[in-house]
Amino acid sequence: xxxxxxxxxxxxxxxxxxxxxxxxxxxxxxxxxxxxxxxxxxxxxxxxxxxxxxxxxxxxxxxxxxxxxxxxxxxxxxxxxxxxxxxxxxxxxxxxxxxxxxxxxxxxxxxxxxxxxxxxxxxxxxxxxxxxxxxxxxxxxxxxxxxxxxxxxxxxxxxxxxxxxxxxxxxxxxxxxxxxxxxxxxxxxxxxxxxxxxxxxxxxxxxxxxxxxxxxxxxxxxxxxxxxxxxxxxxxxxxxxxxxxxxxxxxxxxxxxxxxxxxxxxxxxxxxxxxxxxxxxxxxxxxxxxxxxxxxxxxxxxxxxxxxxxxxxxxxxxxxxxxxxxxxxxxxxxxxxxxxxxxxxxxxxxxxxxxxxxxxxxxxxxxxxxxxxxxxxxxxxxxxxxxxxxxxxxxxxxxxxxxxxxxxxxxxxxxxxxxxxxxx
Amino acid sequence: xxxxxxxxxxxxxxxxxxxxxxxxxxxxxxxxxxxxxxxxxxxxxxxxxxxxxxxxxxxxxxxxxxxxxxxxxxxxxxxxxxxxxxxxxxxxxxxxxxxxxxxxxxxxxxxxxxxxxxxxxxxxxxxxxxxxxxxxxxxxxxxxxxxxxxxxxxxxxxxxxxxxxxxxxxxxxxxxxxxxxxxxxxxxxxxxxxxxxxxxxxxxxxxxxxxxxxxxxxxxxxxxxxxxxxxxxxxxxxxxxxxxxxxxxxxxxxxxxxxxxxxxx
Numbered sequence: 001x002x003x004x005x006x007x008x009x010x011x012x013x014x015x016x017x018x019x020x021x022x023x024x025x026x027x028x029x030x031x032x033x034x035x036x037x038x039x040x041x042x043x044x045x046x047x048x049x050x051x052x053x054x055x056x057x058x059x060x061x062x063x064x065x066x067x068x069x070x071x072x073x074x075x076x077x078x079x080x081x082x083x084x085x086x087x088x089x090x091x092x093x094x095x096x097x098x099x100x101x102x103x104x105x106x107x108x109x110x111x112x113x114x115x116x117x118x119x120x121x122x123x124x125x126x127x128x129x130x131x132x133x134x135x136x137x138x139x140x141x142x143x144x145x146x147x148x149x150x151x152x153x154x155x156x157x158x159x160x161x162x163x164x165x166x167x168x169x170x171x172x173x174x175x176x177x178x179x180x181x182x183x184x185x186x187x188x189x190x191x192x193x194x195x196x197x198x199x200x201x202x203x204x205x206x207x208x209x210x211x212x213x214x215x216x217x218x219x220x221x222x223x224x225x226x227x228x229x230x231x232x233x234x235x236x237x238x239x240x241x242x243x244x245x246x247x248x249x250x251x252x253x254x255x256x257x258x259x260x261x262x263x264x265x266x267x268x269x270x271x272x273x274x275x276x277x278x279x280x281x282x283x284x285x286x287x288x289x290x291x292x293x294x295x296x297x298x299x300x301x302x303x304x305x306x307x308x309x310x311x312x313x314x315x316x317x318x319x320x321x322x323x324x325x326x327x328x329x330x331x332x333x334x335x336x337x338x339x340x341x342x343x344x345x346x347x348x349x350x351x352x353x354x355x356x357x358x359x360x361x362x363x364x365x366x367x368x369x370x371x372x373x374x375x376x377x378x379x380x381x382x383x384x385x386x387x388x389x390x391x392x393x394x395x396x397x398x399x400x401x402x403x404x405x406x407x408x409x410x411x412x413x414x415x416x417x418x419x420x421x422x423x424x
Numbered sequence: 425x426x427x428x429x430x431x432x433x434x435x436x437x438x439x440x441x442x443x444x445x446x447x448x449x450x451x452x453x454x455x456x457x458x459x460x461x462x463x464x465x466x467x468x469x470x471x472x473x474x475x476x477x478x479x480x481x482x483x484x485x486x487x488x489x490x491x492x493x494x495x496x497x498x499x500x501x502x503x504x505x506x507x508x509x510x511x512x513x514x515x516x517x518x519x520x521x522x523x524x525x526x527x528x529x530x531x532x533x534x535x536x537x538x539x540x541x542x543x544x545x546x547x548x549x550x551x552x553x554x555x556x557x558x559x560x561x562x563x564x565x566x567x568x569x570x571x572x573x574x575x576x577x578x579x580x581x582x583x584x585x586x587x588x589x590x591x592x593x594x595x596x597x598x599x600x601x602x603x604x605x606x607x608x609x610x611x612x613x614x615x616x617x618x619x620x621x622x623x624x625x626x627x628x629x630x631x632x633x634x635x636x637x638x639x640x641x642x643x644x645x646x647x648x649x650x651x652x653x654x655x656x657x658x659x660x661x662x663x664x665x666x667x668x669x670x671x672x673x674x675x676x677x678x679x680x681x682x683x684x685x686x687x688x689x
Contacts, residue, residue, distance in 0.1 A: 103560050274659055
């Protein structure tokens with residue numbers, strides 16, 4: 001039996017790994033008497049890190065990788081000749097608990113290929129979550145995929161057991177989606193998203209009246225977009241993300257650089273490497289929208305529909321708006337300091353707290369964790385000023401910050417002697 | 425011309441606060457603090473601080489009026505770092521806090537505040553790492569056993585987390601470097617130590633042999649290793665980030681980084 005489980009786990013983990021989300025954040029739940037597990041909240045706990053650098057927090061697995069759909073970008077599409085497997089509900093429940101008790105994982109991330117019809121598949125996902133919660137009294141994290149096209153009743157039931165639910169948009173542009181996945185449309189994605197949102201809002205309303213009313217997806221919902229499989233621009237992607245974040249329960253949008261899994265399909269681009277730099281820039285832009293009070297139009301606009309791959313989006317914005325700088329760190333508002341390249345949320349807060357005690361110097365900023373290599377061109381702190389972005393011009397700063405091996409370079413105007421190294 | 429004074433204390437929270445109390449009573453402020461195990465200086469006077477509950481309590485009450493609970497937790501939490509370099513910054517932080525009008529805890533430009541805050545952040549990071557990287561093995565008598573060797577003495581800080589999470593199980597987490605552990609069974613965790621010739625010290629990397637393990641243990645370890653390999657996307661290999669997030673010094677005790685056992689025992 002174990003040999004067979006091993007084979008199934010390998011197949012189903014390999015099928016599930018292209019889903020990016022793995023976070024265990026957003027819920028705080030203590031263990032109950034007779035139960036197993038808790039959820040710590042905060043940023044969650046990553047128990048391990050795979051060799052591709054991604055964290056392993058949850059047991060990310062599919063219930064089955066059989067699928068009736070034939071989406072061009074998906075490794076599990078019907079027409080692919082790959083090994084297929086199905087885990088039984090009890091097998092998966094046992095596996096989750098045994099892994100959890102050994103502190104391998106924080107909980108379960110469960111997804112599935114669509115078999116027979118969406119409702120049949122969704123029902124099986126819900127059964128796993130229900131068994132874990134009610135029979136095994138599992139209080140760890142559960143992330144459930146909502147199957148596009150599943151009925152409202154099933155989504156509502158799933159929400160009672162899951163901490164987070166997600167439906168993947170995958171392709172931000174609907175015509176491209178229909179081209180690559182003829183059996184899907186955006187409506188089939190947005191409908192379950194609305195169900196989740198309505199369920200969560202109703203539950204929040206209910207809990208105002210009764211403190212013990214059940215929680216409904218307390219960690220909200222997330223979604224994912226594939227980057228580089230269709231011809232969408234970064235502006236399309238980020239505008240959609242921004243619209244999604246405006247919805248009450250949307251917590252995270254993930255970006256997944258397209259890994260060429262189905263190279264034979266002529267509808268897909270031929271990529272040697274997944275677009276990793278672009279994916280990274282999109283995440284940086286995402287962070288700017290969520291934590292740095294940037295609006296999407298400030299990051300990408302009609303003139304700059306794509307993010308600069310060479311420099312990060314915050315620096316790119318700063319170089320487009322030299323009139324906003326220099327920022328005086330000893331006087332400026334928190335919001336302004338937050339916009340300085342090289343200063344993050346943590347250092348900006350420290351600056352605002354510390355300057356009440358005395359004037360801050362460049363040395364202090366460095367010690368607080370500001371990246372002075374970038375920040376130096378955009379701030380003043382009452383010291384002998386170095387040349388800023390307005391004196392050097394944006395192009396000059398850009399050149400200074402993008403030159404290869406910049407760390408080793410001697411500052412201009414410094415006397416330097418060249419000694420030949422003698423080898424003994 | 426006053427002499428230079430060294431304070432010798434036991435590196436506990438109580439000891440530290442007593443040292444502060446003594447300094448104010450004696451009107452002598454030390455140039456350095458040392459622990460019991462440190463080499464005493466040749467040409468300096470040494471004052472031996474005897475940790476005293478009442479003296480420490482008075483200082484702590486005064487501190488409570490000056491600092492937030494979070495800042496106090498930060499100060500006392502720093503002691504888990506067991507860092508001799510932090511003795512003096514901690515001492516000065518307490519003195520400055522007592523003398524200041526308002527709270528100094530957010531003055532990150534102050535080198536002592538910064539040293540203490542940064543160290544506490546490191547302690548918390550190590551605590552998180554232990555919450556991440558503890559790997560239990562189920563033994564034949566259904567106790568879950570794990571061996572760790574954290575950089576800082578954070579084991580007491582993670583015990584409440586595991587006591588809540590696995591409240592129905594028996595477990596033992598053992599810090600090999602500091603040679604003590606916590607054993608949890610039936611709603612209470614107790615600190616345990618072993619004789620120096622105990623079998624626990626003969627486990628080279630904390631791995632139990634087959635005879636000591638639960639029947640299903642090796643199978644689950646193999647399942648976990650398989651999962652660990654399968655979840656990696658080979659087109660995206662990133663060994664540098666892998667080593668950054670999962671430093672090599674922790675690999676020794678990680679199940680997924682152990683080679684498969686070939687039928688022994």
